[in-house]
Amino acid sequence: MPKELFVDPQVMRKADRLRVPEIPVHAYATPLAEERQRYGDKTLIRVLRDMMMVREFETMLASFKAQGAYAGIEFVYKGPAHLSIGQEGAAVGSALALKPDDHIFGSHRSHGEFIAKGLSAIAGLEPAALAAIMEGHQGGAMLRSVEKILGGDNETEVAETFLLLGLLAEIFMRASGFNGGMGGSMHAFFLPFGAYPNNAIVGGSAGIATGAAMRKRLGGDGGITVAYSGDGSTGCGPVWEAMNFSSMAQLKGLWPEEHRGGLPVLFCFNNNFYAMGGQTIGETAGWDRLSRIGAGINPDAMHAETVDGTNPLAVADAVARKRALLVEGAGPALLDVECYRATGHSTSDANAYRSRDEIKAWTAHDPIALYAASLKEAGILDDTVEAALAEGVAARVRMVTAAAVDPAIAAPVDIRANPTLIGELMFSNTAIALPPEPVGTFNDPASTSRVRQLAKKARHGIDENGGLHSPMRAVTIRDALFETLLHHFTHDESLIGYGEECREWGGAFGVYRGLSDILPYDRLFNAPISEAAIVATAIGYAMEGGRAVVELMYTDFIGRAGDEIFNQMAKWQSMSAGMLKLPVVLRCSIGSKYGAQHSQDWSGLVAHIPGLKVVYPSTPYDAKGLLASALAGNDPVIFFESQRLYDATEMFHEGGVPEDYYQVPIGVPDVKREGTDVTILTLGPSLYAAVGAAETLAAEHGVSAEIIDARSLVPFDYETVLKSVRKTGRILLVSEASERGSFLMTLAADIGRYAHGDLTAPPQVLGSPNWIVPGAEMESTYFPQAQDIIDIVCCELIPEKNTDYRGLRGWDGLDLSRRGI
């Protein structure tokens, strides 16, 4: 909301009529003679060969699924097979127009997209570059295998066989697959050929490809990104969010001139007319022609066109024209590539939803047969050459298949030899080192009032008289986070940040305040209210080599980015067998005052999903240091912040919050107060309730409480806690998340398991009750208070104190559970 953008009532209230550009449908009419001039006969024949390759590959998988055998090779393939038979013209046609450094992000029906892009890249790369790529994959092991089975050294043949074997070994989840067997059929990718991750979630690639395009623009890498998905994905909200994000007006207006322009992303819908069991045209969508949706996004209608995916040259023509627009900065673009799926959604599809007549009608529009016929008619191809091509393709796929099922060449992943192998792939646990001096282009931070104000603030929250400083006079958590953000933004040029109110507003809770005076638009910007796109684009940005810190205003909005957090951010490092790094920090504030949809602590929800580091600091010292670790690290981190604690000043760390940059390691709890009788392990703002309780316990009950702040959820080093329990023999865990299924329950169960010999009583858990968070007036009856802590310590953990519940929680937990509350 920059003030220079004036919402002029004179303009906004004026009568007008919107004009939507015409959207071409099957406008391609280039004579083949012209295409011969454009591509040459050799390439035109390669297009046919590539389509045949895709079909034979898919036919092989179909054969394994249906008969357990292909070309005399017996094999039980247990995984999925979402085949693209009938859609080869779309895949090969679009790949023909792409350069090796264009990056595709595939759909779940991606074998064809992958093979076509790989073959196109092989044709476009220099032999030396190809050799280096193959040598660089798994130390050249796959290349050696290919050379052995081929018995020849024709560079192109070697590279093509390498491509097919790497893919098939991956589909069969073999250790030598392109992704170490961790991706499989729907997630196979190979970055050096420009084939970026495919996505098993319908439409999942849209936001990721958009973020990757943003990195291409900012990182100056060149090329475009392509988000492949099916027609069914037009029903997915995140796809719309991504299209809107890629065409934000600020990209062409407010961003610095050198990076200005719509994002270079092509939304390529391979429209096979079916979305699982639903039929988009006539049943589950209303667009009639998919390309129409471009008109809803921007005045260019995303340069949308409907293209005949039956004809690879029509597709290549359209993709080439869109590519040129994208490179110029006129993006995004949309193509509706109609390509009928000849076989089922998957091999378990009985085709109950379509008639035999329809399937038969489309066999007369088979892309391979039609294209071959057109080449023959033009005298480019004859029956002999066609037969030789088909024979060569079949021989190649058979050779690759034989190799892929041979454990000597493609060994299965040996989990028994290393039971934690998959676990080891979750995090790289690596980090970047920041340079000592600032780098990049930004305004002098010292010129901003925020930085001047910070320089005058006390670093400790307790004043010289033992009282508390006001948040105007001492460094708060809000300030501590700002200091780390500022340091990273000014020492790491690859870092960008965005959220729904990050610039002039300064973040809904003032963390960013002042940063928009320092950083240009392409480093810090206001994102649309599109939580899914915010997270997905950050993932794509990171996949493409950048680093991102993005924000969801409230933790309660995680639901809006559920797939992006749970299936994308959490999964890609391990699904790539560690080949991808995802340095993304997602800041989520945990709210207060606003009731049920704005005050929930969902830290346990994300901690439950393998693949995310999860942090929840409660003091300025920890917030500053943990954010530094998160931003420097190369693993995805969910960083929780409590809105009630933004004004908290440092009360625990001796010397207060250091002015200089430092890191606090993620995963290590911290003792905030030493004691001997009972351990209170807190997460989030409950730390402060525990401090209040500890003072009363000492003064009125003679109980010495040791308080440990968990600080992190994942990873979590139990040593500090176990050491404390060995001393106290009793432990109470406190947080503000509702108890059922909460992270405290995991901690309590683990502590019971690992420390049972040291415990004189079972671990006790005090969370919020299992009902909605009430509004501000009732919050103190909901979130655990000091009195609730005292009650549990004195009634349950040290029963010899013989006191009664004075707070509200003397209820019958078993009865509540029986009733689901």
Place this chain on the structure above:
Amino acid sequence: MDVPIVMPQLGVDIEEAQIDEWLKAEGDAVEEGEQVVIVTTPKVTLELEAPASGVLKSIAIPADEIAKVGTTLGIIETE
């Protein structure tokens, strides 16, 4: 007549705020409703408007200082 520019109550739990910048110097003419001083609470930055037209006679709390709610930040002398 002297009209004080007073640090307003910017939120129920806000006790004080910092003067970020005076947009007018002492002796400058100001119009009622014109922005004269930028203040910052822990959370937000706000521009305070002149309560009257006249001349900014004096600045009581200079930039970068902290002022409690209700404090006189400066005086406008009206004609």
